[in-house]
Amino acid sequence: MTSTTDKAGVIAPPPLLFAGAVAIGLALHHWVFPIGFGLSPGIRYASGGLLIVAALAIALSAIRLFGKAGTHVEPWKPSTALVTSGVYRYTRNPMYLGMALMHVGLSLIFDSVTLLLMLVPFLVVIRYGVIAREERYLTSKFPIDYPAFQKRVRRWF
Numbered sequence: 001m002t003s004t005t006d007k008a009g010v011i012a013p014p015p016l017l018f019a020g021a022v023a024i025g026l027a028l029h030h031w032v033f034p035i036g037f038g039l040s041p042g043i044r045y046a047s048g049g050l051l052i053v054a055a056l057a058i059a060l061s062a063i064r065l066f067g068k069a070g071t072h073v074e075p076w077k078p079s080t081a082l083v084t085s086g087v088y089r090y091t092r093n094p095m096y097l098g099m100a101l102m103h104v105g106l107s108l109i110f111d112s113v114t115l116l117l118m119l120v121p122f123l124v125v126i127r128y129g130v131i132a133r134e135e136r137y138l139t140s141k142f143p144i145d146y147p148a149f150q151k152r153v154r155r156w157f
Contacts, residue, residue, distance in 0.1 A: 006078040008137035011129035013076065017122065018099045022106060025118030035113040044108045051105030059098030061087050075134055082142045084149050092153050096126050131155065 011017075029035070037044065065088065066073045069081040073095075087094040100123060107116035138146040 006141075008075045008079075008130075008134040010075045010133050011125070013074070014096065014099065014126065014130055017125055017130070018103070021118045021122035021125075022103065022115065025107070025112065025115035026110060028118070029110065029112040029114035033114040036111040037108065037113060039108075039111075041111075044111055048105040048108030051101050051108070055098040055101035055105060058087055058094045058101070062094040062098070075130065079138065079141055082138065082145050082149065084145075084153070089153065092149065092155050093131060096131065097156055099126075 039047075062083075063073050065083045065086045069083050071079050071081040071083065091097050100119060103119045103122065104116065107113070107119070135146075135150070
C-alpha cells in the first residue's frame with residue numbers, strides 16, 4: 001500500500017460523528033421532541049454518570065493499548081500493528097462501544113429520549129461508514145491475523 005492508500009478510508013472522524021449525533025439529538029430534543037424518561041434526577045444522574053465512567057474506562061484503555069503497540073488511534077492514518085489484547089479480547093471496537101455507552105449516559109443526564117433515539121443512526125453510520133471500511137482495510141493489511149481475530153472476538157461485545 002502506498003502512503004495515500006494505507007488508511008481505512010472512513011467517512012469522517014468517529015469523534016466528530018459522535019459529537020454530531022449528540023448535537024442533533026439535543027437540538028431535536030430542545031426544539032422538536034422534548035420527550036423525557038420520567039425518571040427522578042437522582043436515578044438519571046447516577047445511571048448516566050456510571051455509564052459515562054464505564055465508557056471512558058473502556059475507550060481510554062483501548063487508546064492506551066494503541067499507544068503501547070505504537071499504532072495510530074485515528075482510523076484515517078495507517079495502522080502499523082493489530083491490537084488484540086486487553087479490552088480487545090472482548091470487543092473489536094471498544095472505542096465505538098465507549099461512544100455508544102457515553103451516548104446513553106448523556107441521554108439519561110439530559111433526560112432526553114430524543115437524544116437516545118439518535119443513537120440508532122449514529123450506530124448505523126459507525127457500522128457502515130467506519131467499521132466496515134476499517135475491517136476491509138485491516139483484512140488487506142493483516143490478511144492472516146485480522147480474519148483470525150474476527151473469528152475469535154465479536155464486533156461489539
